[in-house]
Amino acid sequence: MHSNLKIEENVSLSGLTTFRIGGEARYFLRAQTEKQVISGLEFAHVNELEVFILGGGSNVLISDSGFSGLVLQVDLKGILFREGDGEAINVTVGAGEDWDEFVGICVEKKLAGIECLSGIPGLVGGTPIQNVGAYGQEVSETLVSVKVFDRHQNKTKTLSKAECGFGYRKSIFNTTEKNRYIVLEVDYSLKKNGAPKIVYSDLKSKFEGRVPSLRETREVVCTIRASKGMLVRQGGLDAQSAGSFFKNPIVRKSKLAELETILLGEGVKGIPNYFVEPDLVKIPAAWLIEQAGFYKGFKKGNAGLSTKHTLAITNRGNATAKEIIDLKADIQNEIMDRFGIDLIPEPNFIGFDNF
Numbered sequence: 425m426h427s428n429l430k431i432e433e434n435v436s437l438s439g440l441t442t443f444r445i446g447g448e449a450r451y452f453l454r455a456q457t458e459k460q461v462i463s464g465l466e467f468a469h470v471n472e473l474e475v476f477i478l479g480g481g482s483n484v485l486i487s488d489s490g491f492s493g494l495v496l497q498v499d500l501k502g503i504l505f506r507e508g509d510g511e512a513i514n515v516t517v518g519a520g521e522d523w524d525e526f527v528g529i530c531v532e533k534k535l536a537g538i539e540c541l542s543g544i545p546g547l548v549g550g551t552p553i554q555n556v557g558a559y560g561q562e563v564s565e566t567l568v569s570v571k572v573f574d575r576h577q578n579k580t581k582t583l584s585k586a587e588c589g590f591g592y593r594k595s596i597f598n599t600t601e602k603n604r605y606i607v608l609e610v611d612y613s614l615k616k617n618g619a620p621k622i623v624y625s626d627l628k629s630k631f632e633g634r635v636p637s638l639r640e641t642r643e644v645v646c647t648i649r650a651s652k653g654m655l656v657r658q659g660g661l662d663a664q665s666a667g668s669f670f671k672n673p674i675v676r677k678s679k680l681a682e683l684e685t686i687l688l689g690e691g692v693k694g695i696p697n698y699f700v701e702p703d704l705v706k707i708p709a710a711w712l713i714e715q716a717g718f719y720k721g722f723k724k725g726n727a728g729l730s731t732k733h734t735l736a737i738t739n740r741g742n743a744t745a746k747e748i749i750d751l752k753a754d755i756q757n758e759i760m761d762r763f764g765i766d767l768i769p770e771p772n773f774i775g776f777d778n779f
């Protein structure tokens with residue numbers, strides 16, 4: 425029945441992740457057509473296997489024992505540009521296209537809207553899952569709709585942006601409808617000859633009030649990323665990570681005041697924060713981690729913090745998933761003890777019993 429489906433067995437997953445960590449997939453399929461995606465799901469159903477959808481592996485930590493079901497990597501290609509209303513250009517992109525290559529193509533075509541998301545690793549299909557964002561821009565700002573395969577209804581359909589329920593690092597895909605949809609294609613609306621979005625302080629200070637080109641913006645974003653070890657293509661141990669390991673916590677104003685009282689008493693000059701709603705403030709997780717005594721380059725076994733950024737837990741060479749989890753737990757416990765804040769991890773944990 426699945427004779428022309430290339431389902432492989434016992435495939436090592438570590439090389440398919442930016443962490444370079446993880447055991448084997450019992451079954452593995454790289455699906456290059458929608459039909460193959462559906463046949464892969466049928467194979468899993470018939471054989472009563474769990475399914476994990478893999479993109480570029482840049483936001484996952486895979487357990488040392490791997491995944492006992494089917495890992496289905498979505499490798500659907502294609503980029504189609506169409507004229508929209510006025511200055512709008514609509515683009516339909518296959519979920520398996522490399523995200524950063526796609527951003528580069530759009531920037532060269534002078535299409536604005538995703539330039540600040542340059543240098544983010546992974547595939548296009550991964551970007552709606554946590555509503556990727558960086559340097560003042562989020563993918564939900566230009567995303568129009570997402571074509572998905574619905575595993576509940578067993579059919580292909582298109583979800584509008586409103587139906588995706590986007591928020592800070594979240595959507596229905598990683599919350600209420602986790603594991604239900606397989607992203608096949610994403611539609612964006614970009615602006616022809618539009619100006620780059622320069623709202624993030626690092627970018628503002630770099631360009632000092634002048635409006636740069638999209639290409640310059642992309643270059644500067646990539647340079648800043650490289651200086652923080654957040655550019656996978658620069659290589660090296662600092663890039664063996666899943667990017668930011670924790671979300672920036674959002675707390676009530678009263679909690680911030682409480683923390684200020686404790687920390688100012690200890691000689692700390694102030695807590696960096698910015699308001700996201702009148703009563704809610706975001707505190708940089710990296711700052712909290714440093715206050716709790718973890719520093720750039722901190723090591724525990726083969727796991728450690730990036731030497732350039734405390735928010736990235738990295739594989740310092742042959743780290744196991746267990747070592748990464750141990751360091752994660754140490755950081756979370758320390759932040760809870762000192763500040764009463766629960767740091768929530770950003771990556772997805774695959775093949776663990778307790779996540």
Ligand SMILES: Cc1cc2nc3c(=O)[nH]c(=O)nc-3n(C[C@H](O)[C@H](O)[C@H](O)COP(=O)(O)OP(=O)(O)OC[C@H]3O[C@@H](n4cnc5c(N)ncnc54)[C@H](O)[C@@H]3O)c2cc1C
Pocket residue numbers: 442476477478479480481482483484498519544545546547548549550551553554555556557558605606607608653654655656663665666667668772
């Ligand atoms: C160095 C570095 C820097 C990073 N910087 C940022 C940043 O600035 N901002 C940011 O938001 N993120 C950042 N990330 C995290 C990551 O790159 C993004 O979240 C990216 O979009 C993940 O895409 P992926 O294809 O690698 O997904 P994967 O890691 O393969 O998968 C992540 C999750 O998405 C699901 N998924 C993937 N593809 C599909 C699909 N087609 N259909 C359904 N589900 C799918 C998976 O099941 C999994 O739950 C960074 C990561 C690294 C390593």
